Amino acid sequence: MIVSAPTADELNDVSLRLYFSAWSSLIEIWSDFELTFEGFGPGKSSAWKDEWQDYLVASQSEMQSIFSIVQHSNELALKAMICEVCPYLLLIGNDLKLNVNPSADLRFTDFRTIDAVDLPAAVNNFCPRKLTQQFVQTYDDIRGFRNKFVHLGHSDRRFDPFELLHSLIAIYSELWPQRNWLRDRVDFASEERKAYFSDGKHFSVHADIMYEQEYNIELFTKSEFKTVFGEEKSRRRYFCFDCLDEATTGWSDFDRETAKTAFISRSDNQQIRCAMCETSFIVERVPCSQDGCKGNVIGANSDDHDGRCHTCGEHTTP
Template sequence: MIIEVPNASHYEESGFGYLNLAWTEAISHLLHVNDAKETWWDASADDEDDDAPSEQEQRFWQRVQKHLGQSLSLSVQGTEFLLKGRIARISPYLLIANKVAEWPKQNSDGNIRFADFKTVDAQDLCRLYGAVSENPLDDEFTDLFTQLRRKRNVLVHSVDNSLKLVAKEILVNCLVVSEHLIGQQKWFGVRREYQVSDVEDYEDSCVNCVLGREFGILMEVLEPAQLHRFLGLNKRRRYYRCPSCQGECADWGLRTLSAFFPTKEPGQRELYCFVCEETFDVERSKCLDEECQGDVLYEDDCLTCGETQDKFRW
């Protein structure tokens, strides 16, 4: 008898974990670059073209290529497990690749552990899933998975100095995988669950601060179409400071504008924060700072400039 047979949730849990590790590695370097630009990198050393990376930034990305390689490899591993989870929902036995004549020997109790079997190669997972599912994967996903596996194989088995990994591309790849194998616009919720499970003595503020910083980076590096597709966000919408996140994350120096009005109707008062998922009833009054054009206040603080209104009443 085949024993210790994994179910879909076992594979999916591993897939979530590996994909989150890949994301954490890639986005940590973008956060480092962002912090470095604001604090210790010499701004005078930047090229005249503001859109071009400085020599300091170019050297940094060259140094972390192996780290980005680890991130890419983890993303491929996570994708494989999520695919296996999809197949295991139908039947985990479909993943066994051995011919019956090549099955492992039974133990003294007449059993064979599932883990002792050879499972289907990664290159065959999409084809297998397409053969047994009513909803096969589309070309965008299968082409991406093939490209990622090839890059991973080069990193693991060879040396290719022309292969340059980009952190933003790894993030976008994770978002594409998440859309196809987890669900549309589900990734930020997956990140929250992962952070909660990863934080000892869980505190909302710590998780919100981590997600708040990630949100700021995504708003900066993703294209408007990518933000709308993967997160359901409009990059051109006006964003405000979140009353909760700004207070909880004061020690982090968090300045992310993550709150917005869900519709464009004038005079709205319910402000929603994408990061902490809270809604706030705000006051629509002009900020007393003459240099600020904001008109959204919460407990006497302007959510545009951050200034307390009492400062301007004297």
């Protein structure tokens, strides 16, 4: 019999690790440049356009490698969708050479699985959720580049990290529509090498993500923000004290405004919910007593954050 067949969860886990590795690398390409040429970003009028173009030339080989990782992630995600129906469908088209009297069990990993070029068609034939034509075109485009890169070691294609980041949001929306992007970002960052140094005093995974949020908020279009946060970009955001405190270390100095990840519930204005950790908190709607703060969403969750303003983060005075 065939043993060790993969599961959808196993394939999705690897696929998402690759996806967020690519995301992190692209954000670093942008952030490294912005640290030297302050104020640069998408949609901004910048005096650094010539420098940015020169920097892109120097970044092309790295972005080609990142693009190849994205394709590997896409293939595993499509295989995960097929596995949800039946993992053995991945062996379709495989010229199996079987022994009438096998001496041992057959391992699934010893067989060749369905070719990458056939995965979209397999998903649309076997799976209840079909891929959009736009995604199939994107998938074929990335696959075509990856083949050139893998077999020839180079490509004449020129990449822009902002275009790739926008593409990654669209890919996530297509492949994992029922998942939470922000929650996944934290969870998979917790599996990366840097998480080893997370001690809550000098470094934390949440702090790293909050620094990244400064770039993400600037990047996201309205529809992309809705994909990531599950809410409209125009809605007011509030502090989730669980996530904020996890991110606050002795060395952290991220932009606190971009660290707001919670929204007032649409059905109950006495409750807020965090888009990152998915925790809900009870609040009372009374004015904050801190000078200059116009907030009126105060913690009332019967914990240490009672009386703490979700707008400014400070405790109100009795």
